[in-house]
Amino acid sequence: MSHKVITHWKGNMQFDSDNPSGKTLLMDTSQEHGGHNSGLSxxxxxxxxxxxxxxxxxxxxxxxxxxxxxxxxxxxxxxxxxxxxxxxxxxxxxxxxxxxxxxxxxxxxxxxxxxxxxxxxxxxxxxxxxxxxxxxxxxx
Structure with missing residues (x-):
């Protein structure tokens, strides 16, 4: 069994990542590392x-x-x-x-x-x- 996850850059330090279930999550980093803390680490x-x-x-x-x-x-x-x-x-x-x-x-x-x-x-x-x-x- 294999899984495929697509992770797409959304600008600045944000990435949107999908899941085989079709759900998505937003990842970001802290302001000290150039992000906006708007997503999950x-x-x-x-x-x-x-x-x-x-x-x-x-x-x-x-x-x-x-x-x-x-x-x-x-x-x-x-x-x-x-x-x-x-x-x-x-x-x-x-x-x-x-x-x-x-x-x-x-x-x-x-x-x-x-x-x-x-x-x-x-x-x-x-x-x-x-x-x-x-x-x-x-x-x-």
């Missing part, structure tokens, strides 16, 4: 891709397991190298689950299945970064 988008990939896995697995939770959030932190080309050398992924009487065992199992087996973006990140995972439970 390409490097930060990588963290969003990581969170989105593992999040989709986790929700799908939890649905199959019939696990209840009221909210779910993923906080992703990336540390860039000092020298160019700057890339994420370490990444922390925090899975936050909210709910009443959370089934911690099944939630942990779902996260581990995503991290260790299903999430392709996670595997890509492991090729260049030290990835740490943390699961946090918020009983409400």
């Amino acid at each position: 390409p490097k930060a988008l990588m963290l969003s891709s990581l969170a989105g990939c593992t999040g989709l896995d986790v929700v799908s697995i939890l649905k199959k397991m019939k696990v209840k939770f009221s909210d779910f959030r993923i906080d992703t932190y990336g540390e860039l190298t000092e020298e160019h080309p700057k890339y994420y050398h370490s990444v922390n992924v925090e899975y936050h689950f909210y709910g009443d009487q959370l089934d911690k065992g099944k939630l942990e199992k779902a996260v581990n299945l995503s991290v260790e087996k299903y999430c392709g973006v996670m595997e890509m990140f492991r090729q260049f970064a030290d990835v740490k995972i943390e699961i946090l439970y918020h009983e409400i």
